[in-house]
Amino acid sequence: MLSGIITAFLCLALFILAVVGRFHSPPVGHRLHVMMRMWALLLPVYAALYFGVRAVLPAWLGCPLPWRSVEGLAAFLNGALLYALLFLVWCYCYFCTDHSLSVLYMLALEDTPSRRLSSDDIKKAFPYEELLCQRLLDLQNNGFVVVKDDAYSLTEKGQRNARIAGGLKRFLRLEPGG
Amino acid sequence: MTGMLTALGGFALYVLTHWAACWARSWSRPSRLLNLLWLAFLPVYVAGFLALSHTYPWLASDLRTVNGMINLLNGLLIEVLLLIGYTAFFFLLERGLSLRVTIEISRAPQGRMKLADIMRVYTYDYILEKRLGQMLTMGYWRKNGEDFVSTAKGQRFAAANKLVWKILRIGEE
Numbered sequence: 001m002l003s004g005i006i007t008a009f010l011c012l013a014l015f016i017l018a019v020v021g022r023f024h025s026p027p028v029g030h031r032l033h034v035m036m037r038m039w040a041l042l043l044p045v046y047a048a049l050y051f052g053v054r055a056v057l058p059a060w061l062g063c064p065l066p067w068r069s070v071e072g073l074a075a076f077l078n079g080a081l082l083y084a085l086l087f088l089v090w091c092y093c094y095f096c097t098d099h100s101l102s103v104l105y106m107l108a109l110e111d112t113p114s115r116r117l118s119s120d121d122i123k124k125a126f127p128y129e130e131l132l133c134q135r136l137l138d139l140q141n142n143g144f145v146v147v148k149d150d151a152y153s154l155t156e157k158g159q160r161n162a163r164i165a166g167g168l169k170r171f172l173r174l175e176p177g178g
Numbered sequence: 179m180t181g182m183l184t185a186l187g188g189f190a191l192y193v194l195t196h197w198a199a200c201w202a203r204s205w206s207r208p209s210r211l212l213n214l215l216w217l218a219f220l221p222v223y224v225a226g227f228l229a230l231s232h233t234y235p236w237l238a239s240d241l242r243t244v245n246g247m248i249n250l251l252n253g254l255l256i257e258v259l260l261l262i263g264y265t266a267f268f269f270l271l272e273r274g275l276s277l278r279v280t281i282e283i284s285r286a287p288q289g290r291m292k293l294a295d296i297m298r299v300y301t302y303d304y305i306l307e308k309r310l311g312q313m314l315t316m317g318y319w320r321k322n323g324e325d326f327v328s329t330a331k332g333q334r335f336a337a338a339n340k341l342v343w344k345i346l347r348i349g350e351e
Contacts, residue, residue: 001245001248001249001252002248005248005252005255019346020345020346023346023347024347026347026350026351027351028347028351060244060245061244061245061248070179071179074179074182075179078179078182078252078256081182081256082252082255082256082259085256085259085260085263086259088259088262088263088266089259089262089263089266091266092262092263092265092266094346095266096266097339097342097343097346097348098346098348098349101275101305101309102309102312102313102318103336103339105309105310105313106313106318106319106328106332106335106336106339107336107339107340107343109319109326109327109328109332109336110328110333110336110337110340115327115328116322116325116326116327117325117326118324118325118326119306119310119324122306122310123302123306128297128302128305129293129297132279132293132296132297133293135275135276135279136279136293138276139276139279139280144276144280145280145283148290150292150293151290151291151292152283152290152291152292152293152296153283153289153290153291154280154283154284154289158280158283158284159284159289161277161280162277162280162281162283162284163284165271165277165280165281166281166284166285168271169271169272169281171197171200171201172197172200172201172271173200173201173203173204173205174200174208174271174272176278176300177271177272177273177274177277177278178273178274178275178277178278178279178300178304178305178308
């Protein structure tokens with residue numbers, strides 16, 4: 001079991017190094033797609049590293065080979081699951097930093113000479129129209145929205161997304177939210 | 179394997195409980211409910227682990243051994259990671275700006291909206307009130323007259339984010 005856990009963290013470390021390296025070689029393109037590709041490319045590395053780590057660990061900490069018993073297979077898959085979950089948590093942290101308005105406001109406050117901001121200052125520094133246009137452009141680039149005659153409408157993908165998320169928001173009493 | 183199965187089962191139970199609590203009433207501070215349930219489910223995880231371990235011989239795990247403890251902690255790690263993932267999903271649903279925009283467009287007459295229409299139904303004041311209120315509640319900022327100033331906690335958080343922006347070159351393209 002331990003070999004899977006150690007390998008998952010090793011792969012996460014490799015993944016982070018690869019992402020940092022890639023993001024320092026522009027143009028990067030769609031960042032989520034880049035990260036997903038990197039994660040998938042490291043899956044065979046996980047498999048190879050798993051057997052390496054398993055060989056290094058003392059026998060009393062080891063487990064059977066994946067093809068020898070269910071326990072061995074479960075230990076291998078457990079590590080892969082951990083690697084997948086660590087990737088999800090990484091994405092959460094990344095998008096909190098990259099997309100969060102609160103983080104944007106906090107960084108802006110720290111950059112002001114007086115280190116203080118009023119609501120009006122925030123509105124001036126980040127005009128709503130500009131902010132919304134940027135988000136709509138993201139939605140357009142990701143195939144959720146199309147523009148026709150200056151009006152935005154949803155694509156099929158956008159409608160499906162709005163239907164599922166809207167239904168869930170209503171069920172969980174999170175409306176209007178945002 | 180006991181830890182992994184307990185974590186997956188415990189997480190499913192956690193999501194159902196959280197959905198039931200949200201469905202039953204509207205929570206003014208959803209993050210508090212999430213955190214409370216998080217804490218409540220830690221003993222549930224340990225109890226579930228022990229129950230599975232004692233009920234099924236093929237899942238038996240001796241906590242007096244190193245392997246038994248690794249099994250328990252592995253499940254706990256999976257459970258925590260699943261809960262973080264669920265929190266991310268929940269806040270995307272609750273707070274997501276782009277999601278709210280798509281829902282507003284989907285509910286508009288003829289399913290079309292101009293920028294001005296979106297700005298009217300989803301106002302900047304509403305967005306700011308939520309974000310700034312949250313930063314005050316979480317102790318990142320405090321009010322000084324009409325202005326906001328950051329606390330020591332807020333300064334640390336901002337510095338950490340600035341470092342991440344620099345390392346990952348966020349906002350540079």
